Amino acid sequence: MFVTQQKNVFICVVFFYFISFQLVSLNAQAYSVVPNQVSIFSDVRLQSAAENTTYRSVLPRNTGSELENRGYSTVPGGELSLLLTGQELPVQGIPPANVINIMKQQAGKQMSKFFCLVRYIKQDNLVSFTVFFWNIDGGLIVNYSAPDAEGLAIYNRLNAAVALFVKKQGEGKTITIAGGKNGTGPKQYVKEIILYSKDEGAEIWLKGKEKLGTIKNGQLILPYMPLTVGSTIEIEKKKKGSYDSTETLSLTGEKSEIRLLPMEKIYGSGLYFTWTTGQFVGLGVGYLGNVDERFVYWGVENYFFLQASKVHDMHPVIHDDIRGLLLVKFRFAEGFPFTISYSYGAGMIFSLLDAKNAPLYVDFYVNPANLHLEYAVNDYVFFLRIEYKIALGLGKNLLGSDLIGIIDGLPLFTLGVITRW
Amino acid sequence: MVRRIVVLLVILLFGFFWGCDFFIASSFPDYLPSVRNIANLDKYFDKSNPSDYDIFTIQNNSGDDYVFVLYKPQAGMRKVVVLDSDLSVQSEYENQNLGSLHTGYPMPAPTLAAIGSQEMMLNGSFTWNGEINTNLSNDKDHLIFYNEIGGFFYSLAWSDGFLYWAEYNNGDLSFNNSDSFDLDSSGEEYSIENACFSNNNTPDPADDRVILYVRRTSDGEGFAVGMDPNSFPPSGVNTFALETNPAYQFGKIKPGSVHIVFGGTGVVLERDDGTVELYEAFYDTGRGALYFNKRNETIGKQFKDRKVAYCLDKPDMYVFDPATKDLFECTAWWNDGF
Numbered sequence: 060m061f062v063t064q065q066k067n068v069f070i071c072v073v074f075f076y077f078i079s080f081q082l083v084s085l086n087a088q089a090y091s092v093v094p095n096q097v098s099i100f101s102d103v104r105l106q107s108a109a110e111n112t113t114y115r116s117v118l119p120r121n122t123g124s125e126l127e128n129r130g131y132s133t134v135p136g137g138e139l140s141l142l143l144t145g146q147e148l149p150v151q152g153i154p155p156a157n158v159i160n161i162m163k164q165q166a167g168k169q170m171s172k173f174f175c176l177v178r179y180i181k182q183d184n185l186v187s188f189t190v191f192f193w194n195i196d197g198g199l200i201v202n203y204s205a206p207d208a209e210g211l212a213i214y215n216r217l218n219a220a221v222a223l224f225v226k227k228q229g230e231g232k233t234i235t236i237a238g239g240k241n242g243t244g245p246k247q248y249v250k251e252i253i254l255y256s257k258d259e260g261a262e263i264w265l266k267g268k269e270k271l272g273t274i275k276n277g278q279l280i281l282p283y284m285p286l287t288v289g290s291t292i293e294i295e296k297k298k299k300g301s302y303d304s305t306e307t308l309s310l311t312g313e314k315s316e317i318r319l320l321p322m323e324k325i326y327g328s329g330l331y332f333t334w335t336t337g338q339f340v341g342l343g344v345g346y347l348g349n350v351d352e353r354f355v356y357w358g359v360e361n362y363f364f365l366q367a368s369k370v371h372d373m374h375p376v377i378h379d380d381i382r383g384l385l386l387v388k389f390r391f392a393e394g395f396p397f398t399i400s401y402s403y404g405a406g407m408i409f410s411l412l413d414a415k416n417a418p419l420y421v422d423f424y425v426n427p428a429n430l431h432l433e434y435a436v437n438d439y440v441f442f443l444r445i446e447y448k449i450a451l452g453l454g455k456n457l458l459g460s461d462l463i464g465i466i467d468g469l470p471l472f473t474l475g476v477i478t479r480w
Numbered sequence: 481m482v483r484r485i486v487v488l489l490v491i492l493l494f495g496f497f498w499g500c501d502f503f504i505a506s507s508f509p510d511y512l513p514s515v516r517n518i519a520n521l522d523k524y525f526d527k528s529n530p531s532d533y534d535i536f537t538i539q540n541n542s543g544d545d546y547v548f549v550l551y552k553p554q555a556g557m558r559k560v561v562v563l564d565s566d567l568s569v570q571s572e573y574e575n576q577n578l579g580s581l582h583t584g585y586p587m588p589a590p591t592l593a594a595i596g597s598q599e600m601m602l603n604g605s606f607t608w609n610g611e612i613n614t615n616l617s618n619d620k621d622h623l624i625f626y627n628e629i630g631g632f633f634y635s636l637a638w639s640d641g642f643l644y645w646a647e648y649n650n651g652d653l654s655f656n657n658s659d660s661f662d663l664d665s666s667g668e669e670y671s672i673e674n675a676c677f678s679n680n681n682t683p684d685p686a687d688d689r690v691i692l693y694v695r696r697t698s699d700g701e702g703f704a705v706g707m708d709p710n711s712f713p714p715s716g717v718n719t720f721a722l723e724t725n726p727a728y729q730f731g732k733i734k735p736g737s738v739h740i741v742f743g744g745t746g747v748v749l750e751r752d753d754g755t756v757e758l759y760e761a762f763y764d765t766g767r768g769a770l771y772f773n774k775r776n777e778t779i780g781k782q783f784k785d786r787k788v789a790y791c792l793d794k795p796d797m798y799v800f801d802p803a804t805k806d807l808f809e810c811t812a813w814w815n816d817g818f
Contacts (some may be wrong), residue, residue: 099556158721233498234698243800249649336505337505337506337507340509366506366508366512366513367513368510368511368512368513368514368813369816370513370514370810370811370813370815370816370817372514372811373513373514373811374510374513374514374515374516375513376512376513378508379766384817410508410512412512412518414515414517414518414808415514415516415517415518416517416518416519416567417515417518418518418520452803455804456803456804457508457509457512458507459784459785459801459803461784463507464507465505465507467508471507471609
């Protein structure tokens, strides 16, 4: 009997200590919070999966940005639908206690002092945008509702809700605002950015960060970013078959509609025609092929020309210039229609004189530098090319070893047009 | 807007260049379209020996033109190859004292020429007679000139500040006399470039002059001096031809660049700046003065390092390319067909 009593006492003591330990643990957990840390939950239920994906990412992030700008630290709590397995949540009003408790537990695990829920719901013509802030003990601080807010306008409301939370969270009061108005924050935010572009399918990236979207049907509405009117953003355009390019956009109003500069297409091939000084009665034809899908091209070119003179009884000399080239393009600023290219190569000029005992003369040459100034119009490029060709004086030749140019050392100038595809 | 500006610029550039012959100038030598015949002389010269070349023309008393291509290696014997107007090789001759060919006009039979100090007779075939006259320096270029008025051949060569001459009888070319004279009183050195009658076809002792083309060595100034054929060549160390006869000063010319054309009534010379000029030359009896009217000019650079010689009375020229050893027979550059 005594042994049994002792055994019972021992069990009670162990149980007592176990319970005490658990209580101490709970107390310790309850008081181990990070000051000014907010767990952010979202409840986004829109009309398309794409919208849901976008806003479930953007809304918590922007809420976090607004809070962090005001000295709070934040942690993502998660999308509510993922936490409420199998539970239906009313689309309007303060969430039920069990839902609040789930968020509270999650925030507690994250050692947050506050938690908030941002709800953006569009269902059956119903639009609802609400923001709630609670203390970690479940006390409601802010109940901000803006039923008319939609699209990018919600971000100004979000700013207002956060501002209210900051103002009121220390007072222990519950603030309920219905039909919140725009412009309550210190800054004026850009509500909507619409980009127009002819480059269908071009990806628009926030430079160095993330993809913002793709040009479809000639336009792209950017997801909201907390950008103030008057600020600029730098975007990067990427499209297969075009040169990547960056563009700085100036956001001049709450709704900024910006026409993007056209992207420069990377042409795979080009057929071109040339006319060169010093080769007056003639025409050149050439072909360019892209090597690296970017800036480097190979080319072959043939220029047939006749050489005449003013002397009596002259017989035109037939020349044919064949050469191979490697060309590198250098681009100026985005949208600037001019381009500089550099090319080099080697070739030979065949010459046939209409004279007794005339052999076929061949002038081999190297072409260490050609400088092209190009002006692009759609699929055509007009260019002026300065050419430095050096004859090697090999074999049966007419030019000797010398710079091939016009008398007085002027290099050759070529005018040409490329049709490219 | 940008497009319009670019188009306008292109049109303006095009017009500008068109107007200044920029477009019609060729990177190839201008004479190529006027070439009628080509001869390759590769086998006549030693390619392994660095050498210089010269080219001259002569017309014999029958009016046949001959082309002389002179090979001047840095080491070894000099050589001349003579071709007729069809560019068939007629003769070869080797001698260390071969030099420039200077032969005045007109030329009676037997045609006599000197190339350097080597005498050559050209009367149906070629006869190389060796040194012209031991009285004149053999390491100088000689000018052979036939004074039709007096009926003697003269060999002239500049030496030690004086212009020495030797006189030969027409016919057997036997030596007759020799003397010297000076060109100016300052003691300047000159090179004798060429000589002809002011009217080659029918020289008149009263109305024509022997025109002697000389180049002052110190500054390259070119002169033409018109001398009385009745007293040519003058004698005496105090006979200063440039100061006592009608003369014309061309400015700076390149040595060896004076070519007689138009049967003696024209001259082609190359200036120091590379311009090649064609002058019409005549002697005004009334004023007692020489006149030169520039009729045309071209850019000498078109010939690059090629050697050029002109025919005496045809608008033709010969161009020799030392690199390929090709000799081109061409229409002269001034023979404007338009």
